[in-house]
Amino acid sequence: MTFRSGRRQLRLAANLAAATMLLSACGGMSEPTNETAVAAGKDCQSKTKVRVVLQWVAQAQFAGYYAAKEKGFYDKACLDVTIQEGGVNIVPQQVLSAGNAEFAVSHVTKTMVTREQGTDLVNIGQVSQRGAYLQVAWADSGIKSLADLKGKRVGSWGYGNELTLFAAMKGSGVDPKKDAKIIQQPFDMSLLLKREVDAAQAKTFNEYAQLLEAKNPKTGKLYQPSDFVAINLQDTGYQTLEDGIYARDGWLADKANQETAVKFLKATYQGWGYCRDDLAGCVDIVLKNGSALGKGHQTWMLNEVNKLIWPSKAGIGMMDKASWDQTIDIAVKAGVLKAKPSADAYRTDLTERADKELKAEGFDVTGDSFQPETVKITPGGQ
Incomplete structure (x- = not known):
């Protein structure tokens, strides 16, 4: 450290x-x-x-x-x-x-x-x-903005934590009920790491670090920020x-x-x-x-x-x-x-x-x- x-x-x-x-x-x-x-x-x-x-x-x-x-x-x-x-x-x-x-x-x-x-x-x-919401995808997923979540498998925790995400998605022209498949996400990044979702909910202080703390099985080294796209909801105008x-x-x-x-x-x-x-x-x-x-x-x-x-x-x-x-x-x-x-x-x-x-x-x-x-x-x- x-x-x-x-x-x-x-x-x-x-x-x-x-x-x-x-x-x-x-x-x-x-x-x-x-x-x-x-x-x-x-x-x-x-x-x-x-x-x-x-x-x-x-x-x-x-x-x-x-x-x-x-x-x-x-x-x-x-x-x-x-x-x-x-x-x-x-x-x-x-x-x-x-x-x-x-x-x-x-x-x-x-x-x-x-x-x-x-x-x-x-x-x-x-x-x-200040807020800390992220929606994280793989760098090779083609997802670069919230608008790109249309037609994708989107991980969300639920229990009220989805409210800001859903608001941001709607503001970007993506109706969570119609335009994406919302998947109940555990409070970790396992679904994203296994590519069972295309984008996963994360906080800057917790789940994002979990990704960087994980080893890439292909290289045996820790994943790097360049391996992911982290969409910061605050930066897109959804500071809550x-x-x-x-x-x-x-x-x-x-x-x-x-x-x-x-x-x-x-x-x-x-x-x-x-x-x-x-x-x-x-x-x-x-x-x-x-x-x-x-x-x-x-x-x-x-x-x-x-x-x-x-x-x-x-x-x-x-x-x-x-x-x-x-x-x-x-x-x-x-x-x-x-x-x-x-x-x-x-x-x-x-x-x-x-x-x-x-x-x-x-x-x-x-x-x-x-x-x-x-x-x-x-x-x-x-």
Whole structure:
């Protein structure tokens, strides 16, 4: 594994220097160490129990939540947080709607579909600022654009993950119901590698790396990007917001729950800040929490996920209205949503409070100086 370790060390040193200056000026407002965070948690008279349900199993896509727990940020906020993994049969927005979690991590489009069905889900923190959808084909397939999917076998995960793809296909003149054969795709790239589909759904941070981690049986060497055509849906005009934090509007009606939400957001954002500034350390936390994928793959994933979050020009978790409007417009035009959700489908006040407190403590909420690492692909992601 190769990293731009010098750049990372400089960034960490700069953050440490800034925290030290703030400590001198303000009497101890720098980001707590793991030990001090845990100690602060022990001072809580009681801890509020909350549950957050993820979209999938433990992996670097959700590293910030695991880091917030491991580094003691939730403890410091007097929260007892249970992180619930998602899965094929676990739909986070449905778990949240049923009252079986206080928070859920989900995409805007599929959560708004659930909201349109009569739930009161509301976005309170848009962690991911950019999308990561790809549709990947073999370089020799003749597929170079979404329009070329007409008459092809198109792999899709389903479970709400197909909504943006279908919208993009329709926008390119390809009706998924009539013009292509949609094939249920497992959450890996096996169908594409076996050429059982002509194009497969992927994310920049996960399945695309799985392709590059696989060996070409003809050469015995790893596949290269030149072996594939990766159509980036964001680049074709279908930039849709993905991982955000949701709660129920009815639950938030209680002011005490609003305070809990602010604490949860603040601690979670600290977790993502840690993962931004210490890639290797954060990967170790993910692996400790039972990831089925190897260190090499998780390092690639976290590096790519960081690119989706940082920089956050208005502050981590802040919703960009233009990006929201674009995401909703795409869904409505494609018939995924019948109508635009009401203005209260997202709120920024809770994240604004969390970010304000973090800034006062010397935490970098925008990550303007963030630079991704250079990660080397490893065989099988090990």
